[in-house]
Amino acid sequence: MTLAERAFERLHAWPDLSAGRPSCGTGPALRSVHGEIVHFHSDRDVDLHLTGRAIERFASDLQGSTAIHLVPGSRWVTVHLDCDTDVDLLLSLVSMALKAHQGQQTQQGQQGERTAPCNFRRVTVVPRDIPA
Structure with a gap:
């Protein structure tokens, strides 16, 4: 099982999250x-x-x-999963994202920010074990 599959499986079990197709059309969301x-x-x-x-x-x-x-001006961050610690980091950030979106909706009294395009194809990740 890949790190992304492991993270997806763990997050999909959260009651506040449901699976669907991403707006970018690539991969599960x-x-x-x-x-x-x-x-x-x-x-x-x-x-x-x-x-x-x-x-x-x-x-x-x-x-x-x-x-x-980070991509300047984007409200999406790309997380590159190289180890179990990165999966734990992703889970913590998802928790933070859920709270941030909930708080934003509460402050605005309406739907939060419209989802802008994600960073897919806007970020090139070089694995950490390859020297620059």
Whole structure:
């Protein structure tokens, strides 16, 4: 079982998430009542939808991780799964995303941000074990 399959299986068991097709059309996705949350594009690459506020709040932490890739202006972050710790990081970030989207809807009193295109084909990930 790949790391992405393991992460999908664990997240799919969460009561706030349901499986579906991603808006980008590639790989399985999980969504909440507030919209798309995570796209599984390959055995190792996953896009996670955060709110702009959450990205701003945690930008320095996100940028400090070798597993996380940010695209300027995107509300999606790409998580590259190289080990079990990266899966744990993804699960923590999904939890944060669910809370952020729920909080945003509560503040706005309506549907949260529209889901913008994910980072699929906008991020190139070089495996950590290959020297740059």
